[in-house]
Amino acid sequence: MVDRNLVDLQYLEDVLDNFSKATGLHVAIVNKKGESFGIFDTAERCGFCRYIRSKPSGVAKCRASYKQATQEASKWEEPYFFRCRAGLVIWAVPISLRGISLGSIICSQVLLWKPDRFFYQELRELNPEVDDFTEMEKKAGQLDIISPVRFQAAADVLYVTVNQLMKRDLLVLENVETYKMQQRIHKELENRKLKPLxxxxxxxxxxxxxxxxxxxxxxxxxxxxxxxxxxxxxxxxxxxxxxxxxxxxxxxxxxxxxxxxxxxxxxxxxxxxxxxxxxxxxxxxxxxxxxxxxxxxxxxxxxxxxxxxxxxLEDKKHGGLVNEAKNFILESYSRSIKIDDVAAQLFISPSHLSRLFRQELNCTVNDYITRVRVEQAVELMKKPELSVAQVSQAVGFQSQSYFAKVFSKHIGVAPLIYRNSLS
Structure with missing residues (x-):
């Protein structure tokens, strides 16, 4: 859901309520998953949408359309127009703050042209779960038809309004965080004064x-x-x-x-x-x-x-598990750990963990373990009292020759050459 600490959601809902009353268009606020949580009584779902949503998978189809629209609007940072999976014209206005997508405003339930034979044929293809096509076509024929110019104008007005709201909230947020920054620095300086010179x-x-x-x-x-x-x-x-x-x-x-x-x-x-x-x-x-x-x-x-x-990671389905795996690796890299050890820590199978890492981080578990070890080795190499062999052992490599091979692959030079370059 859109974070109420970041956005004045009540004010946004009031704006959308007035927009809906003025235009007669159905408006909804959705999160990044396409889940609606702001639908207004002034413009309830049309008969066509209620009919489609009453069918098996109808709500899921609607949510998938909203999710896709939100992703595209966020990507291009402007209103995104498309046809939903039930065949209606939809547009989405992105809601973002500080470069982070929070969701979108969906405006829909209209047509830009009068339904014809080809439109009804496509409706049947898009909605195979519907058993009474006559009823569906009847409800589609009752949809409002608006001109493309009016449709674009409505999208532009809402986009400008939402952007102004986001800028206002961002200004408040920046002032609060700037003050917090001042307090942190002041506290740190006071702590330093208490330390020995x-x-x-x-x-x-x-x-x-x-x-x-x-x-x-x-x-x-x-x-x-x-x-x-x-x-x-x-x-x-x-x-x-x-x-x-x-x-x-x-x-x-x-x-x-x-x-x-x-x-x-x-x-x-x-x-x-x-x-x-x-x-x-x-x-x-x-x-x-x-x-x-x-x-x-x-x-x-x-x-x-x-x-x-x-x-x-917070925005992805299995981000929590991957995050736990990463934390375990960061704490345990100095030991001889393998994917089986990480999976056992999370009580899931190694194959499932492997799939999650590829989906979320686009790398294997072993790749990530190696990346952590090399990063830590770079830091330890700055300590002259440690030999290359000691560094190798400290970051979890059992073989110094293998450590040298992996280090050279990631850093571009052999460990000893890198060590000498620091002196």
């Missing part, structure tokens, strides 16, 4: 900042949303302290970090073209920013969108 200085050098940066980018590549966002908070505070609040310096470093994060997101599975568009929009926004908190807010937003684009 030597410890505070040690945490404020660029070495500590770069270490946090590497961890942050690694979490983005792995699609670890909670750790990436938590690490970003620490990173931004370190940046503020190290720059002494110099806004020009903060803006420069934020731009660099955004570029690095965009590349990590692509490596994590996000579409490169989409990421570059988001990065360009981000750079445009921070050019207009005047306060340090605004820089940080937009950076947090960008990271959230990147992570949603690369994994979107």
């Amino acid at each position: 030597s410890a505070a200085k040690e945490g404020d050098d660029y070495g500590a900042y770069l270490h946090s940066e590497r961890s942050f980018l690694r979490y983005i590549r792995l699609g670890d949303k909670s750790r990436a966002e938590k690490n970003l908070h620490t990173l931004l505070t370190q940046l503020f302290v190290k720059s002494s609040g110099d806004q020009a310096m903060i803006k420069l470093r934020i731009s660099e970090l955004a570029t690095l994060a965009s590349r990590a997101a692509v490596e994590g599975g996000a579409v490169a073209e989409t990421v570059m568009v988001l990065l360009d929009k981000f750079n445009e926004k921070i050019n207009d920013c005047q306060r340090m908190e605004e820089f940080f807010f937009h950076m947090q937003h960008l990271v959230t969108v990147f992570l949603n684009r690369s994994v979107s």
Whole structure:
């Protein structure tokens, strides 16, 4: 369902109620699964739709049409017109906030032309579950017919209205989150004052900042949303302290970090073209920013969108299981774990887990385990006291030669060469 904390749903329903009364069109709010939860009494479902929905699979057919329309409207970020699976003309207006799709507004139950012999023939083909075609054709003949110009105008009006509502809610949300950012930084600075001077200085050098940066980018590549966002908070505070609040310096470093994060997101599975568009929009926004908190807010937003684009686990059917599997792997990579161990932890079969990983992450379980181990190995290689053999063992490889082969494949150079490049 659309999040009531993000959208003033009551106000949206009032707007749609008035729109429905003015146009006589049926309007519904649906979530990304195509499930309706905002249908208004002023324009109830037409007789044709009620008849189709009363048949076996009729509601499922309707929901599938809504889901497809919502996906397409969100993809193109504009009203999407199509014919539903029962044969009627439908359009969907996307509802999105901060680059995240929340659902859509569906407007339907009309025709753009007078029904003819070919239309009725197609209706029969689209609705084979209907046993009384005479009744279905009778109800279809009672549908309202409106001109394409009027249909497009109604879609444009609703699209503009919804966008203005989203912008209003986004402004409120940004102000709240900017304030929270100020409070976090203030609290972190107060905590630093309580630390011994030597410890505070040690945490404020660029070495500590770069270490946090590497961890942050690694979490983005792995699609670890909670750790990436938590690490970003620490990173931004370190940046503020190290720059002494110099806004020009903060803006420069934020731009660099955004570029690095965009590349990590692509490596994590996000579409490169989409990421570059988001990065360009981000750079445009921070050019207009005047306060340090605004820089940080937009950076947090960008990271959230990147992570949603690369994994979107919360929006997928089996995201919970895959997320549990990922967390188990992140905690257990140093041991000799295999897909059977991960599946046993979740009480599902290895074959089912394998299918979920391919569906949700487009990789195998072993691929993900290997990716985690290599990422961790890169971090450990920065510790001169550890030999390559020790690093290999620490990240779960039983064979140093196999570790060298896998490391070279993912990083591009042998472990020893990479180690020497750090000195």
